[in-house]
Amino acid sequence: MQKNISVVISTYNSPEWLKKVIWGYNTQTYRNFEMVIADDGSRQDTFDLIEEMKKEVFYPIIHVWHEDNGFQKSQILNKAILACTTDYIMMSDGDCIPRPDFVEQHIKFREEGYFLSGGYHKLPMDLSKNITKEDIYSGKCFDVNWLKKNGMESSFKNQKVNAVGMKSWFLNLLTPTTPSWNGHNASGWKKDIVAINGFDERMQYGGQDRELGERLVNYGIKPKQIRYSTVCLHLDHPRGYATPESINKNRNIRKETKELKKKWTDFGIVKK
Numbered sequence: 001m002q003k004n005i006s007v008v009i010s011t012y013n014s015p016e017w018l019k020k021v022i023w024g025y026n027t028q029t030y031r032n033f034e035m036v037i038a039d040d041g042s043r044q045d046t047f048d049l050i051e052e053m054k055k056e057v058f059y060p061i062i063h064v065w066h067e068d069n070g071f072q073k074s075q076i077l078n079k080a081i082l083a084c085t086t087d088y089i090m091m092s093d094g095d096c097i098p099r100p101d102f103v104e105q106h107i108k109f110r111e112e113g114y115f116l117s118g119g120y121h122k123l124p125m126d127l128s129k130n131i132t133k134e135d136i137y138s139g140k141c142f143d144v145n146w147l148k149k150n151g152m153e154s155s156f157k158n159q160k161v162n163a164v165g166m167k168s169w170f171l172n173l174l175t176p177t178t179p180s181w182n183g184h185n186a187s188g189w190k191k192d193i194v195a196i197n198g199f200d201e202r203m204q205y206g207g208q209d210r211e212l213g214e215r216l217v218n219y220g221i222k223p224k225q226i227r228y229s230t231v232c233l234h235l236d237h238p239r240g241y242a243t244p245e246s247i248n249k250n251r252n253i254r255k256e257t258k259e260l261k262k263k264w265t266d267f268g269i270v271k272k
Contacts, residue, residue: 002086003034003060003085003086004032004086004087004088004107005032005033005034005089005090005103005106005107005187006033006034006035006036006084006085006086006088006089006090006190007025007035007036007090007091007092007103008036008038008081008084008089008091008092009021009035009037009038009092009094010038010039010040010073010076010077010092010093010094010183011037011038011039011042011046011093011094012039012040012041012042012071012073012094013041013042013043013046014046014094014095014237015045015049017094017095017128017235017237018037018046018050018094019053020097020131020133020136020235021092021095021096021097021098022035022053022056022057022061023097023133023136023137024097024098024099024102024136024232025057025059025103026056026057026058026137027100027136027139028098028100028101028102028103028104029100029101029104030101030104030107031058031059033059033086033090033103034059034061034062034084034085034086035057035059035060036061036064036080036083036084037061037062037064037094038064038073038076038079038080039063039064039065039066039076040066040068040071040072040073041065041066041067041068041069041072041076042065047063047065050063062083064076064079064080064083066079070204071204071246072201073183073199073204073205073208074199074200074201074202074203074204074208075199075201077198078198078199078201078268078269081190081193081198081269082269084190086190087190087191088110088187088190089187089188089189089193090103090106090186090187091183091185091186091209092183092184092185092232093183093184093234095234095235095237096120096184096232096233096235097131097136097141097233097235098231098232099142099230099232099233100142101164102230102231102232105226105229105230106187106230109224109226109229109230110187110189111224113222114188114221114224115181115186115187115188115189115216115221115222115223115224116187116188116223116224116226117179117180117181117182117185117186117213117223117224117225117226117227118182118184118185118186118187118226118227118229118230118232119177119182119184119185119227119228119230119231120182120185120231120232120234121231121232121233122234122236123147123234123236124151124152124153124236125236125237126151127147127150127152128235128237130150130151131233131235141233142162142231142233143162162231164229167228168229169228169229171227171228175225175227177227178223179223179224179225180209180210180213180214180223181209181210181212181214181216181223182210183208183209185230185232186209186213188216192219192221193212193216194269195219195263196212196218196219196263196265196268197264197265197266197268197269197270198212198265198268198269199211199212199265199268200212200253200265201267201268202249202253202267203246203253204246204249204250205242205243205246205247205250206246206247206251207247207250207251207254208250210254211250211254211257214254214257215257215262215263215264215265218257218261218262
């Protein structure tokens with residue numbers, strides 16, 4: 001059966017987190033998808049894990065890899081986009097465990113002329129480490145009471161974990177957060193992403209996902225807010241690749257995109 005959505009998962013040397021994410025996609029209510037892993041230069045243990053997990057999960061996995069050359073997520077995502085075999089692309093990260101209805105909600109809300117903007121719920125490090133395969137397969141890790149018992153602090157943001165139906169619709173309506181292309185939870189039509197030439201490969205850590213969304217908006221694609229409808233748990237990790245230089249460089253590129261209303265980057269999938 002022809003797949004009709006590609007799930008792009010970015011990763012780099014985090015096999016323990018990636019394994020939990022792959023298990024999460026094995027619980028999905030909507031099953032007609034492929035996974036494309038955008039691997040920014042991981043070591044052999046990630047290759048071994050992916051080969052092992054291919055035997056366990058019901059969906060096909062395509063592993064796209066390039067040599068480690070520092071943080072080059074934009075480059076590997078462009079390669080992953082080209083490797084997708086479907087018309088519709090959902091993007092998330094190798095540290096985000098999806099709720100069982102995650103893919104289903106992206107399919108439900110997708111619409112021509114739009115991209116979808118989701119959110120995430122961040123977990124503390126101890127809880128991130130302690131979530132097991134059984135917790136994911138049973139759905140316990142999406143039970144707010146269970147999460148609280150295991151170290152998650154009480155917060156209004158906890159509403160995100162189990163919001164469904166009218167509650168999620170209402171919270172999507174109320175949220176003051178502007179919908180944007182988020183690397184951990186966003187989706188759009190492949191033809192639209194290709195039309196703006198994908199990610200700007202000059203950009204390293206800090207806002208490259210949002211810049212892609214800003215060019216989609218300049219191209220005429222509208223963002224749709226679904227942060228309370230598509231839920232994923234963000235596992236904690238250090239961010240050693242965040243440097244002031246990369247953040248400043250990216251800020252300047254985004255400023256130019258906004259001021260000039262740029263739709264296309266010369267530094268994307270197609271190189272000049």
